Amino acid sequence: MLVKKGKINGLILIIILGLFLIYPNFFVNADTINISVIVHICGDNIQESGENCDGSDLAGQSCIGLGHDSGTLTCSLDCTFNVSQCENDPDDPGGGGGGGGGIPTPVETSVTFSGRAYPWSEVFVLKDSQIVASTVAGPDANFLVTLTDLSAGDYTFSLYAEDLEDRRSSLITFSTYVSYGNQTLVSGFFISPSIDIDKSQVKRGDNIAIFGQTTPESEVTIAVNSDVQHFKTTDSDEDGIYLYNFDTAVLEMGDHITKSKTALNGDISNYGQALGFIVGDTNIIKEDDPGSGCGIVADVNYDCRVNLVDFSILAYWYQKSSPPEHIDLNDNGVVNLVDFSIMAFYWTG
Amino acid sequence: MQMRKVIKFFIIIGILIIATPVLAVQLNLESDIETVNVGQKFWLNLMLAPEGETINAIKATVNYPQDKLTLININDGGSIISSWIEVPDIKNNQTTFAGIIPGGFSGVLNPFHSEIMPGKVISLEFLVNKGGEIKIDLNNLQVLLHDGVGTSVDTRVMAFEIIPTEKIISSSPKKEVEDLEAPEPFTFQIIKDESIFENQYVLIFNTQDKDSGIDHYEVQEGNLDFKIAKSPYLLENQYLNGKIIVKAIDRAGNERISRVGPPRQDNLLERYWKFFIVLLIIIMLISIFFLKRSIKNNEN
Numbered sequence: 001m002l003v004k005k006g007k008i009n010g011l012i013l014i015i016i017l018g019l020f021l022i023y024p025n026f027f028v029n030a031d032t033i034n035i036s037v038i039v040h041i042c043g044d045n046i047q048e049s050g051e052n053c054d055g056s057d058l059a060g061q062s063c064i065g066l067g068h069d070s071g072t073l074t075c076s077l078d079c080t081f082n083v084s085q086c087e088n089d090p091d092d093p094g095g096g097g098g099g100g101g102g103i104p105t106p107v108e109t110s111v112t113f114s115g116r117a118y119p120w121s122e123v124f125v126l127k128d129s130q131i132v133a134s135t136v137a138g139p140d141a142n143f144l145v146t147l148t149d150l151s152a153g154d155y156t157f158s159l160y161a162e163d164l165e166d167r168r169s170s171l172i173t174f175s176t177y178v179s180y181g182n183q184t185l186v187s188g189f190f191i192s193p194s195i196d197i198d199k200s201q202v203k204r205g206d207n208i209a210i211f212g213q214t215t216p217e218s219e220v221t222i223a224v225n226s227d228v229q230h231f232k233t234t235d236s237d238e239d240g241i242y243l244y245n246f247d248t249a250v251l252e253m254g255d256h257i258t259k260s261k262t263a264l265n266g267d268i269s270n271y272g273q274a275l276g277f278i279v280g281d282t283n284i285i286k287e288d289d290p291g292s293g294c295g296i297v298a299d300v301n302y303d304c305r306v307n308l309v310d311f312s313i314l315a316y317w318y319q320k321s322s323p324p325e326h327i328d329l330n331d332n333g334v335v336n337l338v339d340f341s342i343m344a345f346y347w348t349g
Numbered sequence: 350m351q352m353r354k355v356i357k358f359f360i361i362i363g364i365l366i367i368a369t370p371v372l373a374v375q376l377n378l379e380s381d382i383e384t385v386n387v388g389q390k391f392w393l394n395l396m397l398a399p400e401g402e403t404i405n406a407i408k409a410t411v412n413y414p415q416d417k418l419t420l421i422n423i424n425d426g427g428s429i430i431s432s433w434i435e436v437p438d439i440k441n442n443q444t445t446f447a448g449i450i451p452g453g454f455s456g457v458l459n460p461f462h463s464e465i466m467p468g469k470v471i472s473l474e475f476l477v478n479k480g481g482e483i484k485i486d487l488n489n490l491q492v493l494l495h496d497g498v499g500t501s502v503d504t505r506v507m508a509f510e511i512i513p514t515e516k517i518i519s520s521s522p523k524k525e526v527e528d529l530e531a532p533e534p535f536t537f538q539i540i541k542d543e544s545i546f547e548n549q550y551v552l553i554f555n556t557q558d559k560d561s562g563i564d565h566y567e568v569q570e571g572n573l574d575f576k577i578a579k580s581p582y583l584l585e586n587q588y589l590n591g592k593i594i595v596k597a598i599d600r601a602g603n604e605r606i607s608r609v610g611p612p613r614q615d616n617l618l619e620r621y622w623k624f625f626i627v628l629l630i631i632i633m634l635i636s637i638f639f640l641k642r643s644i645k646n647n648e649n
Contacts, residue, residue, distance in 0.1 A: 128431040128533075128557050129451040151530055153427040153559030154468060158452040173452025175429055175468055177459045186458075297497075301542050309540055311432050311449075312553045312581040316545040318434055324544050330499065337491050340434055340449045341406035341499030347451035 051079035051185070063087070079183065109180055112146040115189025116264070117161035117169070118213040118240045123191070126158040126171075126349040130308065137161070141215040141240060143189075152180035158349065159189055163213035167194035168348060170273045192272030193220060193242065193260045200277055201284035207245040208277060210258055216240045218264035223271065225257045226250075236262070251279045298343040300327055306346045314343060374402050374492055374502050376409070377467065378485055378509035385513050390421065390476050393485060393509055397429065397492075398467035402502060403455045405495035408435070408447035410488040411473060415442050417483050417513075422474035424600060426528070426562035429454050429468035432555065437471050445489070446471060453495030477513045485509040528560035528601035535607050537595045539584070551581040554595050554607070561600035569594040589613040 045055035053059055053075035063071040063086035071086035117123045117137040125133040125145055137143040158173040169191045178184055193214035202208040210222050217235065220242045224230045230250060236242040246258075259274040277286075294304040300313050317323040317335040325331075329339040375398040382391045395411075397404065407430070413420070423437045423444060430448035437446035456465030477483075486508040494500040535556035541548050554566060568578040571591030578595070589612040597605045 338499035341493040344405035344449040
């Protein structure tokens with residue numbers, strides 16, 4: 001019996017070792033960010049979401065279908081219907097319109113982004129890691145922003161939102177090819193919720209308030225990492241505000257993190273930023289440390305942003321000995337590629 | 350006994366199914382040439398295929414037989430790397446590069462392809478010096494995950510191998526696409542930070558060129574000559590009372606200029622305070638001298 005047990009244990013060990021050898025990162029808790037966006041091209045003769053039409057593809061529409069009496073419906077270069085050749089019966093009181101035409105204007109190479117953020121939140125667009133545009137989302141949290149004056153080529157775009165309390169979402173990043181003279185539409189962004197907590201340390205058994213902003217009237221899932229992961233759900237109100245009072249009686253003493261994601265009409269955002277807190281013997285109200293900017297990792301000049309300036313400061317110390325403590329992000333005594341990787345993770349632009 | 354063997358068989362098969370790597374991060378050295386002759390040039394693209402992972406930092410050295418090949422050109426135009434820590438450049442007939450992709454890279458979404466495409470890291474142009482088997486590979490490779498701690502990820506490198514032919518190939522060499530576009534518009538920042546250059550004013554700048562890539566930057570302060578510069582650049586004129594121009598020049602020679610007028614108005618007292626103090630002392634000494642002489646004359 002003992003021999004059998006030993007054999008089984010040996011087999012389990014071999015399985016674990018095998019997995020570890022083949023997947024060295026098998027036991028690393030690495031959060032990967034998956035994005036689900038849709039890229040369309042205006043000019044490829046295929047009508048897609050966000051376009052009325054595209055070239056010869058009129059999506060089955062006609063002048064009559066659009067309320068005119070006759071004529072030929074065409075598609076404009078910006079993928080909207082051109083009704084200039086549609087005609088209306090002069091006797092028809094509901095007619096009117098028509099006219100227009102003229103010389104078509106050249107189409108710019110542009111990229112349009114659309115999706116959901118938070119009501120009245122500011123949405124920032126980064127092109128190749130630098131902020132190039134921003135817009136304000138509507139009361140329904142939907143946003144639309146267009147970048148023009150682009151060259152053709154591969155671009156890396158990132159988006160994030162800042163809520164009403166200036167809390168930032170995590171970055172959504174993707175790379176796409178922009179073709180010359182076409183309008184690229186990238187839709188389906190669902191920006192993860194902003195998050196905050198009321199205590200940096202909570203007495204075990206007391207509640208910790210976890211709150212933030214997301215899309216209005218959606219379901220928010222709050223995850224609290226412990227030895228066992230706890231998931232709680234709550235609904236956001238008409239302004240997108242959510243709040244959950246988490247009872248820490250179920251948590252062990254020590255460090256924990258919390259993060260949240262949103263679901264609405266079958267769409268689910270990624271988890272947003274993770275915030276850490278301690279379960280201890282006393283309650284400590286969370287306050288920002290004035291000496292460390294906004295407490296963002298990799299914000300080495302304490303200006304509440306992680307951008308080219310921080311990158312340049314880190315680059316100055318690259319492979320030099322004895323860097324200042326706050327520059328050496330992984331505390332290994334030297335600034336190397338790992339420090340830059342940490343900075344790239346916390347980038348805000 | 351038979352049952353035990355069957356169970357073992359299924360366990361082993363199970364392990365093999367689970368443990369077979371689905372897809373690993375790949376770095377592929379690719380070229381559209383199939384044959385090359387001695388004396389000819391060819392381009393090679395280094396492409397990153399994350400295969401489901403998100404990557405945010407990469408470092409490597411390109412390894413090739415230096416007696417058979419000369420690295421003559423590098424192009425980082427349209428690279429997925431937006432911030433270079435070590436700019437890819439030819440030094441001692443080889444190149445090492447390191448850079449980051451803020452926010453991470455999971456592949457290129459291309460509206461013309463349903464699948465996610467690999468992204469270009471750099472392109473390299475080689476000149477073939479002599480025949481024999483050629484293998485171009487990567488050394489000192491580091492590819493890091495976008496996970497907040499910089500976890501290293503196993504990467505499969507697909508090296509490029511070719512055997513140049515001695516005979517002259519009749520096909521005409523591929524005509525290179527001309528880069529007529531200037532680098533992308535950019536601005537620069539003037540900052541000072543206790544961590545660098547002893548808290549003196551420095552310039553911070555960066556831009557991209559989607560065609561041939563950025564070759565170098567030049568900075569002009571006031572009426573001084575343009576100097577080749579690298580960000581962060583320590584300003585010579587710490588009074589900031591002269592105009593500053595930063596020029597980004599791509600590998601085809603196109604330029605993009607960013608400029609600001611004097612960031613500060615000239616404050617003569619601040620600039621020449623030592624001179625003013627010396628002047629004041631001289632005036633005081635002369636005054637005392639004349640005062641004494643005047644008193645002396647009055648006494649006489």
